[in-house]
Amino acid sequence: RSILLINGPNLNLLGTREPEIYGSTTLQDVLDLAQKQAAELGVKLQTFQSNWEGAIVDRIQEARTQGVDAIVINPAAFTHTSVAIRDALLGVDIPFVELHVSNVHTREPWRHHSYFQDKAVAVICGMGTYGYTAALEFAARHMKLKKK
Numbered sequence: 001r002s003i004l005l006i007n008g009p010n011l012n013l014l015g016t017r018e019p020e021i022y023g024s025t026t027l028q029d030v031l032d033l034a035q036k037q038a039a040e041l042g043v044k045l046q047t048f049q050s051n052w053e054g055a056i057v058d059r060i061q062e063a064r065t066q067g068v069d070a071i072v073i074n075p076a077a078f079t080h081t082s083v084a085i086r087d088a089l090l091g092v093d094i095p096f097v098e099l100h101v102s103n104v105h106t107r108e109p110w111r112h113h114s115y116f117q118d119k120a121v122a123v124i125c126g127m128g129t130y131g132y133t134a135a136l137e138f139a140a141r142h143m144k145l146k147k148k
């Protein structure tokens with residue numbers, strides 16, 4: 001039972017970037033909490049952040065060879081631009097949850113479109129960093145993960 005959490009560009013700045021939109025919790029806080037939660041849920045959690053589209057594509061491809069069962073991804077700005085990351089997720093055929101800290105639907109119109117939403121098992125947005133907790137809980141408890 002193995003889950004991969006991917007964070008896209010500028011999420012390394014979480015907690016300091018536009019705190020009125022994204023809050024003051026840092027990415028490290030999010031990852032520490034997620035690891036604790038994964039241990040409680042009895043799942044293996046791998047995490048990856050990159051500002052580079054191709055690096056995210058490579059990491060998704062690697063997930064298949066590692067037997068990752070589910071992906072939780074905040075594609076950040078690539079949500080609205082990346083056919084390549086969409087194709088990578090479809091190519092490895094690993095079910096995924098799309099996650100956004102902010103409610104993208106209350107923001108600029110161009111943030112309303114996502115290259116992922118029609119293929120995601122679930123989409124979470126507007127819960128702040130609690131969305132990571134919700135996504136992990138959902139992935140671990142409700143997505144079909146292999147037994148061992």
Ligand code: DQA
Pocket residue numbers: 009010011074075076077078079099100101102103104111
């Ligand atoms: C985001 C929303 C995106 O529109 C934005 O480009 C981000 C973060 C979010 O978590 O709310 O970088 O994915």
